[in-house]
Amino acid sequence: MSNKRPTVTIEAASAACCEPLDSGALSEADAEYAATLFKALADPVRLRLFSRVASHPAGEACVCDISDVGVSQPTVSHHLKKLREAGLLTSERRGTWIYYRVAPQPVATMSALLALGS
Amino acid sequence: MSNKRPTVTIEAASAACCEPLDSGALSEADAEYAATLFKALADPVRLRLFSRVASHPAGEACVCDISDVGVSQPTVSHHLKKLREAGLLTSERRGTWIYYRVAPQPVATMSALLALGS
Secondary structure, X not given: OXXXXXXXXXXXHHOOOOOOOOOOOOOHHHHHHHHHHHHHOOOHHHHHHHHHHHOOHHHEEEHHHHOOOOOOXXXXXXXXXXXXXXXXXXXXXXXXEEEEEEOHHHHHHHHHHHOOOO | OHHHOOOOOOHHHHOOOOOOOOOOOOOHHHHHHHHHHHHHOXXXXXXXXXXXXXXXXXXXXXXXXXXXOOOOHHHHHHHHHHHHHOOOEEEXXXXXXXEEEEOHHHHHHHHHHHOOOO
């Protein structure tokens, strides 16, 4: 999936969280990309998984630490895959377990959009 | 629509942008509510309209200022309605025109979730 993701050209994507963008004239390509990020979090189970990974000590979480969201393990796996495919989480297998981290760049892109004008 | 929206109990919803939440244990009700906010921005046209309103001088925009997003006027109206229904924009009619503003509280809720762990 990652090869389908366009290059991010939103100016403030790499800026610190909540630094306003210079312009509200979001390009069509940037809007398409950013919409896929918001869509990835437009689901309550994915939001709960994302929040568990993001707030886990050391910034990473094993799937065994974050699965208590009231759905089956295959459903957890499905949603973690969606978050990975959108680029919001990265994963690394170590031994038996897969560990997840939040990818800072896409989150900064979303935060910058939300901070526009503030 | 607004009477269907649950009370927000996310602790940091009223906090300044990017102040981390204390816990990643997002409740089911909070996750349901937050997912509706992310869903409202999971569309490129809505993102472009939102960014135009957010970055407009004085923090508000007339529909006449923000309609150049490459879709028909009825489509613009449809998407502005979705953003209003989700609570992300407020609107006020003055004379012939409707003026839109970003609603700070839902945006702060989303920003706080994105800032978890940062």
